[in-house]
Amino acid sequence: MRHLALISGADANHTLDALFVNAPLRDYGLRPRTNDYTLPVLGMAYIATYAQRAGFNVGVLDAEALGLGIEETAQIVNGMAPRWAAMNLLAPTYEMSARIADKLNPQIALMVGGHHAKAMPDRILADPRMRHLKALVLGEGELRVAALLEDMQRRRELPGVLWRDPLIGSRAGGVADPQTSGQMLGPDIDTLPYVNRAFLPQDPYRAAPTPADRRLAASRGSDWLTAGAAHGHLEANIVGSRGCPYNCTFCGAAFSANPDVKIRVRSPRNIIGELDSLHDQYGVTAFRFVDDLFLGAKRVIDDQMAAFTQHRIGERYVWDATGRINVLDRCTDQELGTLVANGLREVALGIESGSDRILTAMDKRIDAEMTERVARRLVAHGIGVKGYFILGFPGESQEDLDATVRHIRNLWAIADQHPGDIRASVFEFRPYPGTPVWQTLIKNGYNPDELLAYGDVDLTQDGADESMRQRDEFNFSVGIQFGGVPLDVVRGTLALLTREQHERNHSGQEAAA
Incomplete structure (x- = not known):
């Protein structure tokens, strides 16, 4: 129940389809935070809102806002056992994200996105701590994340989605339909739903x-x-x-x-x-x-x-x-x-x-x-x-x-x-x-x-x-x-x-x- 209380926006009566995790800027299990306010994760909330509107039960765990350590963050994700865990990768916090990913149960599929994922996809795909990674999403994720939650096999038809081939270890990617790839990569932002603020504990x-x-x-x-x-x-x-x-x-x-x-x-x-x-x-x-x-x-x-x-x-x-x-x-x-x-x-x-x-x-x-x-x-x-x-x-x-x-x-x-x-x-x-x-x-x-x-x-x-x-x-x-x-x-x-x-x-x- 304590774990559930730390998760924003989810329906407590149903299994989580995805838990979006904002990694802490540093390991607060080692040195507690001193700042009481952090910027809201608007990009993550946009994706969560779109997925929720598509019928999926999703939540946000803002480990930075909550001042959580690496160990506790991983324990919460594992305790909630979502089908997917999703992380936004930034260069200053990549090590925090990778350490959390390394501790996740193998039954939980992992997807990542963000500036760092876009800038260094091959490096991330090769990181052994990202061994549960099933989808690396380049760029704006609303439509493609919802498609992945519907069926992971759809990654083969999604533009800008990468993963590591489990047999030969090389990079694999979706083959996009040219008729729909533009909208998938850059949706009309006037058609996106307003952010559900239930996903933002401090906004x-x-x-x-x-x-x-x-x-x-x-x-x-x-x-x-x-x-x-x-x-x-x-x-x-x-x-x-x-x-x-x-x-x-x-x-x-x-x-x-x-x-x-x-x-x-x-x-x-x-x-x-x-x-x-x-x-x-x-x-x-x-x-x-x-x-x-x-x-x-x-x-x-x-x-x-x-x-x-x-x-x-x-x-x-x-x-x-x-x-x-x-x-x-x-x-x-x-x-x-x-x-x-x-x-x-x-x-x-x-x-x-x-x-x-x-x-x-x-x-x-x-x-x-x-x-x-x-x-x-x-x-x-x-x-x-x-x-x-x-x-x-x-x-x-x-x-x-x-x-x-x-x-x-x-x-x-x-x-x-x-x-x-x-x-x-x-x-x-x-x-x-x-x-x-x-x-x-x-x-x-x-x-x-x-x-x-x-x-x-x-x-x-x-x-x-x-x-x-x-x-x-x-x-x-x-x-x-x-x-x-x-x-x-x-x-x-x-x-x-x-x-x-x-x-x-x-x-x-x-x-x-």
């Missing part, structure tokens, strides 16, 4: 009030805004599109790493339908768009905002989204004002570096001056900015690192003069297989085994204990110095900037109180 969630919430409540005075500013909104994560037209060299979503992915944007009507559904069902009043394109293409922004204005979204909800700096740079002040009127609170931007030389190496199509210009305009309109930064990128010098530190402090100074806030989230560079920079590193002689040797790093040793608490689950490294700056300097700088951001957050909360 919707109650979020802490933000400075933007307080500003909106003060300026508009509506009851729901005032409640959100006082107690925090009930928030949900949402995806507005699939695919990315950009080729940032470090990113797993880069178009050169995903030539098979057709870029698709959900219709405004479909998105607004999900917003209203989440509000009606759960009382959600705040949303976070986590895809790359919602504020990453001018045409998409124009289409979505016209519909948001028509349906008076800004009078009913607030929302955050990821955005592209070069696209927002082309927006007029009137268009930024429309975003605010339609409920935009914060934009997450991949700023990455303050060095134009490194930005060119990353193929970001921006420079530091453009970032500061866009950030100034956003915060002047009261829109918050969350900036992501990468330290230790291949080829980065001390001068480049110093430029990033100055850049972050310049952005903070800009925020101090305007109503919007700017938050910096800083990470150590991690190489992901399949990305453009991975290919460059391999050509330059790096060993793939060493590039995949991820380990968690405890940055609290740098004296930033409290500021590191909410970052504990994101500090991963392969322990290689890729640029001209020693790793201890990179990590010390990361801890310094994180501590400064933590202090800014704390002082802002005190001022608001």
Whole structure:
């Protein structure tokens, strides 16, 4: 019964057709987690929802959200004895996934997918810990996973499904019908059901009030805004599109790493339908768009905002989204004002570096001056900015690192003069297989085994204990110095900037109180 209580979305009265397992970022049986919130596994929930609509009894075991160890995760899967266990493979957590797979009962068929599965299928098929693997699914899995649950033998007719031939040990794959393979690999996302939030144990969630919430409540005075500013909104994560037209060299979503992915944007009507559904069902009043394109293409922004204005979204909800700096740079002040009127609170931007030389190496199509210009305009309109930064990128010098530190402090100074806030989230560079920079590193002689040797790093040793608490689950490294700056300097700088951001957050909360 305890095992069942940890599984989300399943029908307890029937045998599980599939248990979708999100592996922990590290083995929490060895060192307990310190972060209370993790990002929801939206991709996994999409697949589970589609399978459920097709008539299968499925559940999600989010070992990361639950803080489970390797041994306990495997025990739960074996205890539930589903027909299939399904795992989403990511480079930093592949070892965790493989160790769990190694402990599964042989009667349980295993399927895997995800960025790492797509980037290194032969390596995974050859891993003896994946000996129960019956299907490796490349790319978007909704339709093909449901077909596999119906009949494993259908894998022979499914595009992008691989397995290891049990007799000769070589790779085998489905032979697809050209009439249906396109839809199987890239379904019309407007036809997919809205995600069943029963599969997401931490979404919707109650979020802490933000400075933007307080500003909106003060300026508009509506009851729901005032409640959100006082107690925090009930928030949900949402995806507005699939695919990315950009080729940032470090990113797993880069178009050169995903030539098979057709870029698709959900219709405004479909998105607004999900917003209203989440509000009606759960009382959600705040949303976070986590895809790359919602504020990453001018045409998409124009289409979505016209519909948001028509349906008076800004009078009913607030929302955050990821955005592209070069696209927002082309927006007029009137268009930024429309975003605010339609409920935009914060934009997450991949700023990455303050060095134009490194930005060119990353193929970001921006420079530091453009970032500061866009950030100034956003915060002047009261829109918050969350900036992501990468330290230790291949080829980065001390001068480049110093430029990033100055850049972050310049952005903070800009925020101090305007109503919007700017938050910096800083990470150590991690190489992901399949990305453009991975290919460059391999050509330059790096060993793939060493590039995949991820380990968690405890940055609290740098004296930033409290500021590191909410970052504990994101500090991963392969322990290689890729640029001209020693790793201890990179990590010390990361801890310094994180501590400064933590202090800014704390002082802002005190001022608001």
